Amino acid sequence: MSTQRLSEQGLDLLFRQARSQNGWRDQPVDDETLVTLYDLVRWGPTSVNSCPARIVFLRSTAAKQRLLPALSPGNVDKVLGAPVTAIIGYDAAFHHQLPRLFPHNPDVRDWFAQQPDLIELTALRNSSLQGGYFILAARALGLDCGPMSGFDHQRVDREFFGDDSCFPGMQVKTNFLCNLGYGDPDKLFPRSPRLSFEECCSLL
Amino acid sequence: MSTQRLSEQGLDLLFRQARSQNGWRDQPVDDETLVTLYDLVRWGPTSVNSCPARIVFLRSTAAKQRLLPALSPGNVDKVLGAPVTAIIGYDAAFHHQLPRLFPHNPDVRDWFAQQPDLIELTALRNSSLQGGYFILAARALGLDCGPMSGFDHQRVDREFFGDDSCFPGMQVKTNFLCNLGYGDPDKLFPRSPRLSFEECCSLL
Numbered sequence: 001m002s003t004q005r006l007s008e009q010g011l012d013l014l015f016r017q018a019r020s021q022n023g024w025r026d027q028p029v030d031d032e033t034l035v036t037l038y039d040l041v042r043w044g045p046t047s048v049n050s051c052p053a054r055i056v057f058l059r060s061t062a063a064k065q066r067l068l069p070a071l072s073p074g075n076v077d078k079v080l081g082a083p084v085t086a087i088i089g090y091d092a093a094f095h096h097q098l099p100r101l102f103p104h105n106p107d108v109r110d111w112f113a114q115q116p117d118l119i120e121l122t123a124l125r126n127s128s129l130q131g132g133y134f135i136l137a138a139r140a141l142g143l144d145c146g147p148m149s150g151f152d153h154q155r156v157d158r159e160f161f162g163d164d165s166c167f168p169g170m171q172v173k174t175n176f177l178c179n180l181g182y183g184d185p186d187k188l189f190p191r192s193p194r195l196s197f198e199e200c201c202s203l204l
Numbered sequence: 205m206s207t208q209r210l211s212e213q214g215l216d217l218l219f220r221q222a223r224s225q226n227g228w229r230d231q232p233v234d235d236e237t238l239v240t241l242y243d244l245v246r247w248g249p250t251s252v253n254s255c256p257a258r259i260v261f262l263r264s265t266a267a268k269q270r271l272l273p274a275l276s277p278g279n280v281d282k283v284l285g286a287p288v289t290a291i292i293g294y295d296a297a298f299h300h301q302l303p304r305l306f307p308h309n310p311d312v313r314d315w316f317a318q319q320p321d322l323i324e325l326t327a328l329r330n331s332s333l334q335g336g337y338f339i340l341a342a343r344a345l346g347l348d349c350g351p352m353s354g355f356d357h358q359r360v361d362r363e364f365f366g367d368d369s370c371f372p373g374m375q376v377k378t379n380f381l382c383n384l385g386y387g388d389p390d391k392l393f394p395r396s397p398r399l400s401f402e403e404c405c406s407l408l
Contacts, residue, residue, distance in 0.1 A: 063408035132336015
């Protein structure tokens with residue numbers, strides 16, 4: 001694969017022209033697209049193939065109503081207007097899956113035994129990596145994203161992961177939220193500046 | 205942009221056919237490619253446009269020698285064989301940049317004042333998101349990646365960020381490592397399994 005590269009149009013779609021959306025056009029996102037989205041995200045690399053991300057897609061108004069009390073005020077209308085709001089969480093006991101996910105070294109599970117800080121750090125780092133894959137995979141499918149960090153994590157955890165209704169037997173915690181749909185360009189803010197290569201990168 | 209999508213070939217390149225590489229062909233990566241890579245990564249969204257990721261590209265043998273004592277034994281040959289090893293770190297005082305990076309609300313910096321846990325969590329989450337953008341942007345440019353978590357973080361921090369040589373005046377910490385180059389398909393492991401949509405996703 002390494003002699004190929006994306007077209008300039010593809011690079012624009014994923015990186016240079018894509019914008020985080022605040023408002024949404026009245027155009028639904030069907031479940032098949034969400035399945036296709038996950039089927040891309042899951043191939044992205046994670047440490048010891050831990051794959052800790054777990055995702056709840058809120059499509060109905062009733063499901064979104066359960067999220068609203070946890071949101072910062074500025075995020076309420078964004079969620080209500082979006083066709084889908086995804087809760088990107090992580091399995092806080094992901095290591096129990098490692099004998100199956102990392103078959104060439106089943107002992108990897110033992111690296112995490114009695115290491116709650118390492119479990120939490122690994123789950124957060126790798127579910128965030130998968131969050132990056134999620135945002136770019138959504139854009140690759142023609143969707144727009146509106147990622148959000150302004151909410152009460154513990155309240156979302158209690159509401160959606162406090163019982164076994166979403167992920168039976170798993171200990172899932174919330175990482176961040178991401179609206180999905182087709183953005184309304186009239187609701188965009190001016191694009192904020194980015195740091196230069198010289199500020200962020202060092203060549204040794 | 206939202207009516208476009210990547211071609212099937214593009215989806216294969218980024219997600220479905222891409223593999224984490226263990227061995228490398230003898231083909232260099234020039235500095236211009238690294239600049240182009242960062243110029244894609246920087247457009248990816250981060251919370252309050254915090255852009256916490258900082259990247260050191262180790263190209264010379266002398267620079268890689270400084271990394272070796274911190275590596276797990278299994279990662280030494282991977283690093284020595286790769287044209288470039290990137291240290292993906294984060295600015296642990298990123299909030300000082302927010303008046304410039306988030307100009308429509310300069311008070312955002314104050315959300316983080318005296319909140320070391322929030323700073324650390326935000327920096328880790330968002331530099332990992334940017335790590336996801338980094339891996340997919342590299343693949344978009346035709347590079348292969350070999351991300352690695354097996355190393356002593358504090359030792360890498362001391363060696364590369366213990367003085368002002370890389371990022372003057374910044375408090376940078378290491379998140380993960382990522383080899384870059386053109387992979388040797390003979391060194392690939394069989395692909396590990398992934399979790400199904402039903403195991404990882406819930407539709408509400």
